[in-house]
Amino acid sequence: MPTPDARIIGLDGLSRQAAPAMVRADLPFIRNPTLKYRESTVFNTTDVRRHFPSLHRTQGGRPVVYFDNPAATQVPQEVIDGFRNYFEQHNANTGGAFDTSRETDQLIEQARASMADLLGAASPGEISFGQNMTSLTFQVSRALGRVIQPGDEILLSRLDHDANVAPWLALVEQGAVIRWIDIDPLTATLDLESAAAALSDRTRLLAVGYASNAFGTINPVRRLTEMAHAYGAWVFIDAVHYAPHGPIDVQDLRCDLLVCSAYKFFGPHLGILYARRQVSEAFSVYNVQSASEVAPHKWETGTQSYESLSGLVGAIAYLRSLSSQTEGSGRDHLRSAMTAILQYERTLSERLLAGLTPLPGVHVYGITDPSQLDRRVPTVSFVIRGKDPALAASELADAGIFTWAGNHYAAEPLHRLGLPATQRIGLVHYNEMHEIDRFLEALTRVASSAIHPQPPAMVR
Numbered sequence: 001m002p003t004p005d006a007r008i009i010g011l012d013g014l015s016r017q018a019a020p021a022m023v024r025a026d027l028p029f030i031r032n033p034t035l036k037y038r039e040s041t042v043f044n045t046t047d048v049r050r051h052f053p054s055l056h057r058t059q060g061g062r063p064v065v066y067f068d069n070p071a072a073t074q075v076p077q078e079v080i081d082g083f084r085n086y087f088e089q090h091n092a093n094t095g096g097a098f099d100t101s102r103e104t105d106q107l108i109e110q111a112r113a114s115m116a117d118l119l120g121a122a123s124p125g126e127i128s129f130g131q132n133m134t135s136l137t138f139q140v141s142r143a144l145g146r147v148i149q150p151g152d153e154i155l156l157s158r159l160d161h162d163a164n165v166a167p168w169l170a171l172v173e174q175g176a177v178i179r180w181i182d183i184d185p186l187t188a189t190l191d192l193e194s195a196a197a198a199l200s201d202r203t204r205l206l207a208v209g210y211a212s213n214a215f216g217t218i219n220p221v222r223r224l225t226e227m228a229h230a231y232g233a234w235v236f237i238d239a240v241h242y243a244p245h246g247p248i249d250v251q252d253l254r255c256d257l258l259v260c261s262a263y264k265f266f267g268p269h270l271g272i273l274y275a276r277r278q279v280s281e282a283f284s285v286y287n288v289q290s291a292s293e294v295a296p297h298k299w300e301t302g303t304q305s306y307e308s309l310s311g312l313v314g315a316i317a318y319l320r321s322l323s324s325q326t327e328g329s330g331r332d333h334l335r336s337a338m339t340a341i342l343q344y345e346r347t348l349s350e351r352l353l354a355g356l357t358p359l360p361g362v363h364v365y366g367i368t369d370p371s372q373l374d375r376r377v378p379t380v381s382f383v384i385r386g387k388d389p390a391l392a393a394s395e396l397a398d399a400g401i402f403t404w405a406g407n408h409y410a411a412e413p414l415h416r417l418g419l420p421a422t423q424r425i426g427l428v429h430y431n432e433m434h435e436i437d438r439f440l441e442a443l444t445r446v447a448s449s450a451i452h453p454q455p456p457a458m459v460r
């Protein structure tokens with residue numbers, strides 16, 4: 001007989017039959033009377049999950065729980081079909097006077113147009129592709145290195161992934177001065193006062209993340225962009241972690257450059273650079289002599305992965321299909337779908353944090369206040385006191401629950417909080433409430449075999 005709360009678990013309809021068997025009434029998150037969930041009016045995760053073949057993988061007779069999404073998301077069938085279709089039908093290099101080559105040219109344009117729709121870019125010509133976010137960011141930093149003067153300042157944040165830090169630190173050799181936006185270690189949120197204090201007429205670039213891949217914090221990037229533009233600085237946004245979780249609108253943000261990675265938003269391994277047209281024109285980019293000096297091509301080195309672009313088109317078509325709107329442009333559908341994802345994920349965050357924070361021996365970092373959940377995505381770092389995160393991750397893996405342990409390449413933020421490593425889980429829209437309950441139950445077991453000394457230091 002399911003517990004009263006177990007009966008209302010799951011926004012999806014499918015999981016509500018399966019969930020009660022996995023739920024234990026003696027866990028704190030089940031006793032929490034504030035956990036009441038309505039039937040989802042957003043979208044049906046049963047339908048969503050049918051798109052993802054890998055979600056059917058089992059271990060020990062039970063479905064695998066993919067909570068490793070900040071490292072890599074699973075892909076829908078549309079992406080797999082995109083790869084197959086490209087290799088079976090259109091495989092060629094570009095610019096040839098024959099069908100498969102022309103089709104490849106068309107595919108690239110289609111991929112740019114799809115990405116422009118996803119990001120709200122003014123035109124597909126503002127979208128360039130590369131191997132991943134890191135290589136595109138180095139491409140931009142090398143180009144910035146050509147115009148930077150000794151003493152020019154670059155403002156970075158202590159909350160960022162190293163891929164939005166190291167490429168800019170490389171410019172110190174050319175005389176750039178690095179300034180930092182600090183964070184509040186208790187909430188892992190940016191300290192805007194330190195941003196205001198660090199900006200000056202010398203600031204050439206602000207490079208900041210849209211959301212933290214370690215703590216899930218959503219940064220006030222529009223506000224920061226305004227602040228930096230007031231000093232004439234360019235703004236570069238790392239949207240890798242935010243892209244799977246909510247709508248992005250580069251024109252509303254008014255940012256100059258923005259990068260993301262398709263494998264983090266249900267697509268293949270490739271990076272995407274948005275560069276506002278006027279900004280691209282201001283840069284002279286390192287490239288071969290025969291390459292076009294005009295955007296979007298100027299940012300792209302060598303031959304692209306056309307099969308991945310075909311997969312990307314499939315990923316964006318999948319996201320568009322989640323829209324419940326009956327009319328509107330492709331952009332409208334994507335905005336609606338990503339807004340629905342954002343809303344659904346907030347309910348995941350709510351249940352996850354309500355269950356995780358009271359667990360004995362577990363310390364959760366970042367925003368945990370239920371009234372502040374609109375400032376985070378469901379990516380959560382925690383430690384079990386007295387237990388190595390890597391060991392905890394491997395014990396959860398034995399139970400078929402995939403999580404991550406380490407510094408997540410978020411070297412600055414972890415250092416700032418005095419942490420060598422955390423355990424991290426990250427949920428996306430194909431995750432379901434009963435998976436959270438299964439995770440919490442397993443984590444309770446894993447935590448019970450740890451010694452619980454004092455919580456780790458939070459300030460360095």
Ligand SMILES: Cc1ncc(COP(=O)(O)O)c(C=O)c1O
Pocket residue numbers: 070071131132133134135161163164209211212213238240241260261270271409
């Ligand atoms: C927030 C963030 N930025 C940048 C990166 C680097 O992305 P890529 O692997 O595409 O270079 C990652 C990868 O984990 C990330 O999470």
